[in-house]
Amino acid sequence: MERTSHYEDYVKILEEELIPAMGCTEPIAIALAAAKAREALGTEPEQCRVEVSGNIIKNVKAVTVPNTGGLKGIEASAAAGMAAGRPELGLEVLSQVTPEEIEAMKALMERCAIRVVPALGDRVFFINVTVMAGEHTACCEIVDFHTNIVRIQRDTEVLFQAEASAGDGEEQTDRSVLSVEEIVAFADCLDTADVAELLDRQIAYNTAISEAGMKGGWGAEVGRTLRSLYGDDVAVRAKAAAAAGSDARMSGCELPVVIVSGSGNQGMTTSLPVIEYARDMGASHEELLRALTVANLVTIHQKTGIGRLSAFCGAVSAGCGAAAGIAYLKGGRYQIIAHTIANTLAICSGMICDGAKPSCAAKIAAAVDAGLMGYHMYVNGGHEFVGGEGIIKKGVENTIDNVGRLARLGMRGTDQEILDIMVGR
Structure with missing residues (x-):
C-alpha cells in the first residue's frame, strides 16, 4: 500500500510523544x-x-x-x-x-x-x-x-x-499535519516495524502498572471497584484497566508508564482499553499495533489545539482516542472513527482538570465510557450528534477545532478559578 504524504512526520510524532516517565x-x-x-x-x-x-x-x-x-x-x-x-x-x-x-x-x-x-x-x-x-x-x-x-x-x-519553542530539540515535528482521515490512512499503510519498539514498550509498561493497580492498595481503587460492581464484560475491563493504572500512578507507584501528550494518565487511558479489547477479540499483534497507532495519534491531534496543560481534562481526549483505536480494531475506518470522536466530545467535553490526584482514575473511567458510548451509538443505528448542536460542527476536524478553542481560550478563567479554589484564595 502506498505511504501517506506525511508518513515520516507521523512516525516522528509518535517517537517524540511516546516516551517513558x-x-x-x-x-x-x-x-x-x-x-x-x-x-x-x-x-x-x-x-x-x-x-x-x-x-x-x-x-x-x-x-x-x-x-x-x-x-x-x-x-x-x-x-x-x-x-x-x-x-x-x-x-x-x-x-x-x-x-x-x-x-x-x-x-x-x-x-x-x-x-x-x-x-x-x-x-x-x-x-x-x-x-x-x-x-x-x-x-x-x-x-x-x-x-x-x-x-x-x-x-x-x-x-x-535554547529557544523556548525548540528546547533540546525533542518536539520539532509540526503537529498541524495531523488529521483524522490521514491518521486512519497512515495506520492502514503502516509498516509496523517502524513503531513496534515504541508501541511494545507502551503495551508492556502500561499493562504492568495497570496490573499493579488492580491488585489494590492504591488511591481510591477505582479499577477494582469497577470490576467488583460491574463484572467481567470487556467494556468494564477496558475502563477498569485504565483506571487502575491511574490508581497506582497518582498514589506514588514506582513503575514507569509510557506517556502521551506529556501525560501518563493520558498514555494509559489511550492505550489500555485498546489492549484489553484486542485481547478479548484475539486480535493479532500487528492489528493491535495499528489500532494503538490510531488511538495515540487521535489523542495527540486533539491535544495539539488544547495545549499540554489546561482546565480541560486530558482524559476526555484520551478516552476519545481509545474509542477511535477500538473502532479501528473492530474494522471501522474513517467514517465510523470520525463519528465516534464527535459523539464522544459531545458527551463529556465539560470535564474539568483540577490537578493530578486519585480522582483522576474515576474521570478516566468516565471518559472511556463516553468513548465506548460514542462508538456504539454510531455503529448500532447510525446515531450521531450533528453540527449545530452545542459545540459540535459538521466535519470532525471542525469539532476538534471547537474543543481546542473551548479549552485553550474559553476555559482560561475557569483554570484560574480552579487554582484559586485549590490554594484557598
Whole structure:
C-alpha cells in the first residue's frame, strides 16, 4: 500500500510523544529541573527557589511523588531532584533512588529552605528552579513541555541556552499535519516495524502498572471497584484497566508508564482499553499495533489545539482516542472513527482538570465510557450528534477545532478559578 504524504512526520510524532516517565509528569519535571540545577551548582544547595506557573501548582499539589517514601507536593519534588535525581534519565529522573537517598531528601528538606513562588506572566507551563550555596547560584528553566529545558546557568555563566519553542530539540515535528482521515490512512499503510519498539514498550509498561493497580492498595481503587460492581464484560475491563493504572500512578507507584501528550494518565487511558479489547477479540499483534497507532495519534491531534496543560481534562481526549483505536480494531475506518470522536466530545467535553490526584482514575473511567458510548451509538443505528448542536460542527476536524478553542481560550478563567479554589484564595 502506498505511504501517506506525511508518513515520516507521523512516525516522528509518535517517537517524540511516546516516551517513558516514572511518576506524574509535572512533579517529575520539577525534580528534573532541580537535579539539573543542583548538578550545575556542583554542591548541596542551602536554599532553593521554585518558580512555577499555576497549572504546575495545580498538578503537583496533591499527587504522591514516587521513590520519596510517600511525600507530596512541589517542595518534595524539588528535594527529591536535588538529593537523588539522575538528570541524564530525563522523566525517569527518580527511577534509581535508593533507600538511603529517600532519607537524604527528607533531611535536605529540613536543612534547605525551599520557597515556592508563583510565576508571573501567562505561560501555562513554566518551571524555574534556582539553587544557592554560599556565594554561588545555579538554575534550570523548563517551559511549554516537560523536557523542554531552555536554560541552565551557574552564577553569570550560561551553560545551556535554547529557544523556548525548540528546547533540546525533542518536539520539532509540526503537529498541524495531523488529521483524522490521514491518521486512519497512515495506520492502514503502516509498516509496523517502524513503531513496534515504541508501541511494545507502551503495551508492556502500561499493562504492568495497570496490573499493579488492580491488585489494590492504591488511591481510591477505582479499577477494582469497577470490576467488583460491574463484572467481567470487556467494556468494564477496558475502563477498569485504565483506571487502575491511574490508581497506582497518582498514589506514588514506582513503575514507569509510557506517556502521551506529556501525560501518563493520558498514555494509559489511550492505550489500555485498546489492549484489553484486542485481547478479548484475539486480535493479532500487528492489528493491535495499528489500532494503538490510531488511538495515540487521535489523542495527540486533539491535544495539539488544547495545549499540554489546561482546565480541560486530558482524559476526555484520551478516552476519545481509545474509542477511535477500538473502532479501528473492530474494522471501522474513517467514517465510523470520525463519528465516534464527535459523539464522544459531545458527551463529556465539560470535564474539568483540577490537578493530578486519585480522582483522576474515576474521570478516566468516565471518559472511556463516553468513548465506548460514542462508538456504539454510531455503529448500532447510525446515531450521531450533528453540527449545530452545542459545540459540535459538521466535519470532525471542525469539532476538534471547537474543543481546542473551548479549552485553550474559553476555559482560561475557569483554570484560574480552579487554582484559586485549590490554594484557598
